[in-house]
Amino acid sequence: MTLLHTSTALAETIVLSASDVAKSFTMHLRDGIVLPVVRNVGFDLHRGECVVLGGPSGVGKSSILRMVYGNYAIDEGQILVRDTASGAMHDLGGGDARLILELRHNSIGYVSQFLRAVPRVSALDIVAEPLTARGSSREDAVVRAAALLTRLNLPEALFGLPPATFSGGEKQRVNIARGFITDHPILLLDEPTASLDAENRDVVVAMMKEKLAKGIAILGIFHDLPVRDAVATRMLDISDFSARKTAA
Known part of the structure; x- marks a missing residue:
């Protein structure tokens, strides 16, 4: 060459x-x-x-x-x-x-230091939204969002709740899932x-390597x-x- x-x-x-x-x-x-x-x-x-x-x-x-x-x-x-x-x-x-x-x-995808979520919107819908905005069906987007949140060890009981009352680490896992769900x-x-924590940090490192x-x-x-x-x-x-x- x-x-x-x-x-x-x-x-x-x-x-x-x-x-x-x-x-x-x-x-x-x-x-x-x-x-x-x-x-x-x-x-x-x-x-x-x-x-x-x-x-x-x-x-x-x-x-x-x-x-x-x-x-x-x-x-x-x-x-x-x-x-x-x-x-x-x-x-x-x-x-x-x-x-x-x-x-x-x-x-361009972006994961900021802090989650800025719309009030009264569930964690699952916050994560799924970037996919539905790009034309995916809500059903498919929700399935993929749930899989990411599960991988990031967010308790399933929190999926349907707005993240306003989540801990800092829980909010950030929602934030990460939202940023990683697409392939920008x-x-x-x-x-x-x-x-x-160290366990979830290792999960995110693996996700970055996959990207x-x-x-x-x-x-x-x-x-x-x-x-x-x-x-x-x-x-x-x-x-x-x-x-x-x-x-x-």
């Missing part, structure tokens, strides 16, 4: 590409003070790899995940995401709400195992070192992009 063909083949495995990304926050209630977060962020994410965002607390790791998911607008640069429907790379950094929703539907080609994970084996790309934050060591294929030190460090 020629160098050109090698480069082309490698480029085709990229599902996410960030370049020259900068982010700051303006404190409008504090005389418009601007707090820089990151600048010159650049990296590629390939199919089947797990890139771990590293660096000390407050350096901008969670902010990068939220920018990639479209929750935070960016000041500069671009964040290209491959659309599974067309295969094209689209820039969600421009803040186009319709494009962001489309890419979330087709391309990109999966963003923000400390998914932080509130889990990677399917060619799904994971971009995540893992302060739990055994989890990081088990799944990381590459570390990305966000300290290198810290705008506050540069400004200091």
Whole structure:
């Protein structure tokens, strides 16, 4: 294979590409003070790899995940995401709400640190919803949701209850099941195992490895070192992009 063909083949495995990304926050209630977060962020994410965002607390790791998911607008640069429907790379950094929703539907899954569930909706329906939103029958979605919750050791007695009164670990297992039930080609994970016991942590590690084996790309934050060591294929030190460090 020629160098050109090698480069082309490698480029085709990229599902996410960030370049020259900068982010700051303006404190409008504090005389418009601007707090820089990151600048010159650049990296590629390939199919089947797990890139771990590293660096000390407050350096901008969670902010990068939220920018990639479209929750935070960016000041500069671009964040290209491959659309599974067309295969094209689209820039969600421009803040186009319709494009962001489309890419979330087709391309990007996300497990946050905390479950934010609609009140009075059962755990089973919360987990099943991403499948029904993508066209699966409710019957099939509920069966798959129940299987995931069982695998994550959530008591069956809780399946039909809203998670508002669940423990932190129980809520997070519902959150993980919801994020893992689909096969989005990109999966963003923000400390998914932080509130889990060792047994359920091992279950989630196995689930992540299965995703990677399917060619799904994971971009995540893992302060739990055994989890990081088990799944990381590459570390990305966000300290290198810290705008506050540069400004200091």
